[in-house]
Amino acid sequence: MRVADPSTLTSPEFAPLRPAIRVFVAEDHHITLWGLHRLIDAASPRMEVVGTASSRDELINHSAAATADVLVLDLDLGGEDVGAALASLRQRCPGHVLVLTGTDDVAQHRAAVMKGARGVVHKSEPAQTILNAIEKVNNGEVWLHRTLLGEVLGLFTSGTPAAAPRTIDPHAMRISSLTAREREVVVTMVECTGAKQLVVADKLGMSEHTLRNHLTTIYSKLGVRGRLELHLFATTHGLGTAMGRWLTA
Known part of the structure; x- marks a missing residue:
């Protein structure tokens, strides 16, 4: 070292x-x-x-x-x-x-x-x-490390222990790139589907400008375009559920 x-x-x-x-x-x-x-x-x-x-x-x-x-x-x-x-x-x-x-x-x-x-x-x-x-x-x-993170994500999405994956899920890699604050933003966006960004920003305790900056980074990391695709990605991969909350706890 x-x-x-x-x-x-x-x-x-x-x-x-x-x-x-x-x-x-x-x-x-x-x-x-x-x-x-x-x-x-x-x-x-x-x-x-x-x-x-x-x-x-x-x-x-x-x-x-x-x-x-x-x-x-x-x-x-x-x-x-x-x-x-x-x-x-x-x-x-x-x-x-x-x-x-x-x-x-x-x-x-x-x-x-x-x-x-x-x-x-x-x-x-x-x-x-x-x-x-x-x-x-x-x-x-x-x-x-990415292999272990993929396993942990698998445990929280499946709810049951699983053998170590032979390949790394690319979606898990994208999710692992998010910071705790970015995951919190995703969870709140899912909870506030249809709400104006100002309402979401207030719930997160940040300005609307800061929220827009977070979303730009999140869209890039997850490979989505806009709130609709973000919602679909998050609900499909469990980011709006208990898994997302565990990772931001």
Whole structure:
């Protein structure tokens, strides 16, 4: 894992608009833990490390873990399976869980997501990708590689667990490109079918101009032309139902 140059992470464009993201890191490889700590500290004032752990017991008993916004966890801490305790850990630690892994075992990643993890990022990813994942997860979005995201979307559209798809659904890829706010816009547009854009904008708490900008981006990402096609796409692929709400929660 490459540690980003601090000078590129603390420039004026990253001036804080809200409190720093409180990050707790659990990793049993001390060099990796040191690198993550330095990486996140270099991203100040956007985020800060509030605690670390190198074993499951440390993680469960550390008071800072219970107050962190994001928990960055290696599922294998000193040979102990943190994934098995993830559901109970989530009850004690309400922060969003981002799994940091060195394995390509999709089954393990899937199990972590089903137990409450909001994201999975590989240790081989560039440093900036790890920072981006922390921010996205903190914002309530999901951070999953495309294959796993396709599986999760499949679970919420079919309602039953399914085997890993052999091919990636292009529609799922389009949906995965939407941000949480854009998904919220789509859901609200479906709920307010026939309403004027000003009414929809008021319900979303934004200006009509901002709504138009969102729609332009959404149309492009989903490959639709106008509100009618957006409505058809959303209702066909479940974006106006519980699946869309789960992805924006």
